[in-house]
Amino acid sequence: MTTEPASARGTLSREKVVRAAVEMADESGGKVPSTRKLAERLGVQAMALYHHFRNKDALLDGMVDFVFAEIEFPAEGVEWKSAMRDRAQSMREALIRHPWATGLMDSRANAGVATLRHHDAVIGCLRSQGFTVAGAAHAFSLLDAYIYGFVLQELALPFESPGDLEAVAGPILEQAAMEGFPHLAELAVEHALKPGYAYADEFWIGLDLILDGLERHRTTWT
Amino acid sequence: MTTEPASARGTLSREKVVRAAVEMADESGGKVPSTRKLAERLGVQAMALYHHFRNKDALLDGMVDFVFAEIEFPAEGVEWKSAMRDRAQSMREALIRHPWATGLMDSRANAGVATLRHHDAVIGCLRSQGFTVAGAAHAFSLLDAYIYGFVLQELALPFESPGDLEAVAGPILEQAAMEGFPHLAELAVEHALKPGYAYADEFWIGLDLILDGLERHRTTWT
DNA sequence: GCCGGTACTTTACACTGTACAGATTTCCTG
DNA sequence: CAGGAAATCTGTACAGTGTAAAGTACCGGC
Known part of the structure; x- marks a missing residue:
């Protein structure tokens, strides 16, 4: 019984996460999205983000550099x-x-x-x-x-x-x-x-x- | 059996709260204290603050003006x-x-x-x-x-x-x-x-x- | 003495970042 | 090709956040 959402593998990458985070922040009029909201938009569980960023601050660094x-x-x-x-x-x-x-x-x-x-x-x-x-x-x-x-x-x-x-x-x-x-x-x-x-x-x-x-x-x- | 912490009446005031918040922010090196920590320092429960400030933003306004x-x-x-x-x-x-x-x-x-x-x-x-x-x-x-x-x-x-x-x-x-x-x-x-x-x-x-x-x-x- | 408002407490809820422990897929090595 | 290691994503959990709602003790004025 292999449920299909088992493999969301390959959907994430540093760049894609940063880009999505920037988009969401722009849309929401200035507020950085929470890890859960961001993960949801990326079709992924919140903790998945932490395999690409040490912590949220690292994500924010990426957004600023963007x-x-x-x-x-x-x-x-x-x-x-x-x-x-x-x-x-x-x-x-x-x-x-x-x-x-x-x-x-x-x-x-x-x-x-x-x-x-x-x-x-x-x-x-x-x-x-x-x-x-x-x-x-x-x-x-x-x-x-x-x-x-x-x-x-x-x-x-x-x-x-x-x-x-x-x-x-x-x-x-x-x-x-x-x-x-x-x-x-x-x-x-x-x-x-x-x-x-x-x-x-x-x-x-x-x-x-x-x-x-x-x-x-x-x-x-x- | 009147427990003594029943009446913390009169301990709070807009000014005192702002002053304590500023102190705590200075001590902690730049982070605004949470409502609970701030209340604790004032010998009071967190929600007590909301009788003097509509919400936390109003407190922050006060801190800036300070x-x-x-x-x-x-x-x-x-x-x-x-x-x-x-x-x-x-x-x-x-x-x-x-x-x-x-x-x-x-x-x-x-x-x-x-x-x-x-x-x-x-x-x-x-x-x-x-x-x-x-x-x-x-x-x-x-x-x-x-x-x-x-x-x-x-x-x-x-x-x-x-x-x-x-x-x-x-x-x-x-x-x-x-x-x-x-x-x-x-x-x-x-x-x-x-x-x-x-x-x-x-x-x-x-x-x-x-x-x-x-x-x-x-x-x-x- | 009662009574309404003031000042505070209690409890509760939705939401946050993230630690920790799997589960699964992919890749590299022998 | 086998099998273990690594990479990637999931599930659950916890401590902390702001604050809504309702409760409780105290006060001054009639």
């Missing part, structure tokens, strides 16, 4: 400013497309090969265009911190489209909650609530300021 | 550049002192009063020194993203002191893992592994670049 593999990185010859702009945009898009990724990256020290390749390419691009070793380190640290931090702010916003902003901020402003915070109120009324405002625009403003500053130090930085 | 209450914010008169430097340092210290806080801030849209007061003071300082409304918004977004992002990178590092760096990076470099990443290797050998290097220094380099850029746009930014 995201990094989607980020475009510059070739060495490309003009550095536009290269940095492109990779910033690409990184931002990837982190927004996979909103669970940012939350995983803290406390995750084990960089995968996609992550390393990406970092290497960025630094290579900077080095090939006059940045000193130290300068490239400074630039990378600064750019990465900014991009990462900005996306986190962006993801934490409680609204999706600029239209939603008014719906969210309006009541707050009217409530007494805003009393005692005059500058916040001013900023909201005269800036953030103006038609046409989108927080996303702030990304390019800050990035351009940083790139201009980097240009200024490019060849001289120690 | 951290913001520790961050120094500038008075309006103070010279803006040094004020921003001070608040950046203070924010960075607080986030490092409570390493669990960064992880909580994403997906946490409900700002508490300490958070609002802090933001208001920063924007007020900028506004009082020639920044336009839009300029203050740009500056705030940029500075906050950078500080936040930098601290996240810093906390993700797998070592604590500069001395540990060599111990961690050395083996990695020697291993074949580094093959194929020449620029990363160069950066490590010629910069990050040099004696006297500390990643923390990068914070001020990036911050000064940003502040210089802000100075340049201060009065003219739209």
Whole structure:
């Protein structure tokens, strides 16, 4: 009496598991799936996953590296400013497309090969265009911190489209909650609530300021 | 036979719970305590917490606001550049002192009063020194993203002191893992592994670049 | 003295990651 | 080809999580 579900053999692999986990996390809007749900989607029992990953953290490492593999990185010859702009945009898009990724990256020290390749390419691009070793380190640290931090702010916003902003901020402003915070109120009324405002625009403003500053130090930085 | 633990009445309060939760999170090195552990420390049963917080998320909101209450914010008169430097340092210290806080801030849209007061003071300082409304918004977004992002990178590092760096990076470099990443290797050998290097220094380099850029746009930014 | 609300306890449930012990299929070696 | 070893997946189990629901002791006000 050989029951047919006996052999699910060969259905699993590191890559397939990671891909399924990423899909499910994307669908569920930011929550990493549980081992059981993930196993179910793969047509397998929960414990089967542990033959491909030491523990769940290893799976999460794989998921983070999967995201990094989607980020475009510059070739060495490309003009550095536009290269940095492109990779910033690409990184931002990837982190927004996979909103669970940012939350995983803290406390995750084990960089995968996609992550390393990406970092290497960025630094290579900077080095090939006059940045000193130290300068490239400074630039990378600064750019990465900014991009990462900005996306986190962006993801934490409680609204999706600029239209939603008014719906969210309006009541707050009217409530007494805003009393005692005059500058916040001013900023909201005269800036953030103006038609046409989108927080996303702030990304390019800050990035351009940083790139201009980097240009200024490019060849001289120690 | 009135058993004495019958009345733990009056032992709890929103503030006391938050304070204990923060303490426990700090002690455990970054993990938010479970409701049961937290209750135990407070000499109370787990469900007692739910009379003071709608759910655990509300507790986490309180913890985040507690951290913001520790961050120094500038008075309006103070010279803006040094004020921003001070608040950046203070924010960075607080986030490092409570390493669990960064992880909580994403997906946490409900700002508490300490958070609002802090933001208001920063924007007020900028506004009082020639920044336009839009300029203050740009500056705030940029500075906050950078500080936040930098601290996240810093906390993700797998070592604590500069001395540990060599111990961690050395083996990695020697291993074949580094093959194929020449620029990363160069950066490590010629910069990050040099004696006297500390990643923390990068914070001020990036911050000064940003502040210089802000100075340049201060009065003219739209 | 009673009485309603407040503050806490008790019990219970669904869900989590994963340790441990099989069962079965595949592959390598003699 | 035989047979043992290894790889892969299953079954069961356990400790831990957040929290819903109902119960119980205490309090201040009529």
